[in-house]
Amino acid sequence: MNKHTKFGFYIFFIPVFLWLFLLIVLPHIELLFMSLKYENDMGEMVWSLQNYKEFFSEEIYWLTFLRVALYAILVTFLTFVVTFPIAFYITKVVSPKYKGFLIILLLMPFWVSELVRVYGWMILLRESGVINYFLVSLHILDKPIEMLYNDVSMIMGLVYTSMLFMVVPLISSLDGMDDSYIEAAHDLGASKFIIFFKIVIPYTAPGIVSGSIVVFMLTLGNYLTPNLMGGKNSLWFTEQIYNQFIASFNWNQGAAFGFLLLLLSSLIIWIGLKLTKQNLAKALS
């Protein structure tokens, strides 16, 4: 490498490095140390794995995590089921003339913040909300019912929030699929069902995987939607972390939970990739 390219390299490398190191790596190291410290009976901070042990010994913590992980998997699956037909319709069925317009239509709700969108849903769903008003005035319901603050509405909200992150990779991988693959399979004797499972799904697998990883992580780490739309029983693991930091002021415990969230979610993704025989590098490329 000559002097010139070296100089150019540093110009681009240093800001990125500083950003990553100072704002991400360094605080994480600090958190890691914090999570490994525990206040003993004498009131002294000592190195200990007690914070991590707490997660496994205290039922409420790991049960919350388990429940949240299962819900995140469910949300990921539902998001896929909801968005795949949309992506297929936009890329393969509708005339290319309207494709851009439809994609814009899909993106539009995401131009406003998640908070505003969640409040939008709340206006629709709450007891004195729009949907209840219509159902009552059409005499379908006698009196309004509370549609918010339960797991179903929360999951619906999470699916809605995640849709964009699934539909974009799906559209791009379906776009790359030549229609002749579908025709060739049809010509070789495959039914529509077989074409979908043996040709379309395997071909779009990298897109499905990358979309699923993003949706899973975002759902697992979501705080706003479960907090606002979920009921008393839909405690999210992020709320546990929040409680440790803000409510109990136990930063050491909160830091340990943060790391556990990171490790366990990575583990789940790793298992998912192994089970579906997919490759992370291929999915994200």
Added chain:
Amino acid sequence: MNHSLEIKELKKSFQDFKAVDGVDFYVEEGKFFSILGPSGCGKTTLLRMIAGFLEPTSGSIKIRGDEMIGISPNKRPVNLVFQNLALFPMMDVGENIAFGLKRQNCSKSEIEEKVKNILEKVHLGGYERKNVSDLSGGQKQRVAIARSLVLEPSILLLDEPLGALDLKLREQMKIELKKLQHEFGTTFIYITHDQSEALVMSDKVAVMNNGKFEQIDTPENLYANPKTSFVASFVGETNIFEARLNEDRKSVLTKEGMNFKVFLVDEKIQTFCKLFIRPEAVVLLVDDGMEDMNYFDLTIKTILFDGSNTKVLANVDKSDHEIMVSLPQNRRFAHIKEGEVVRAGVHVSDCKCYE
């Protein structure tokens, strides 16, 4: 005679546009049949109707006597080799070929056996576990053909599969395809815009233009006795003169003012017509005096050397009308130089007149 495919009065319109406008033909069992035409002539539409991807507006398609209208592509005994081959990239060679067999619920051992046999037949023995993306263009071609032929279809349809190959490979694959067709004995229907592909490989060629067949014939006949001016100009190289028919209806006067004794292909010609002369029909350095020959002077302009396919560009008589003449490579004409004037002749039967 056993007909593999019989098509009657087949029509397909897209709104006002008639893509296929009344096509009638049949293909005999085990023949190599080509449909040759310029792009946009409707040949792909015709092929897609035979494969079942398009419903015809009207008409009938019979395969081995069975009516095919209304039957979906996965239930027809025809297979299509796509222009871009459409080999499934997420499967290896063996899985690609086994795809159709699995749909027929063959047993595992039977599938393995058939895949192995067909790969050997297309000279790719032992390639089962290779990745499709690791194959060369010609190998992909053969896998695509094997994938279709392993299902033992009544008819194999080929949609310009050689289009994406480079010239040298294309020449090889032409011969290879012809050989494969012979070995398997399957009826091939091949569509192309490349006349040399059609002529080299086919038993019969249909020339298509504007949704209609202009002529269905053997390659030899198509070249030697084209029935319409479109066929004459589309198949093979040719020189065209604008002309008017003389009173005797046996000769024409060209725009350049030359008199040619001609053979009238189209009896309906009134006055104006087109005269077609093939480059190899012109004989150089001939002696005058034969009864049924046309004679003229040629001023050699350029010699286009191309090995056995060498041609000269020359002006006819004193005009600036340029014609192409084949130059046999037997060294007899080696002394001909640019700018020279030579005597040339054409037999009457090689001067064909069309509307």
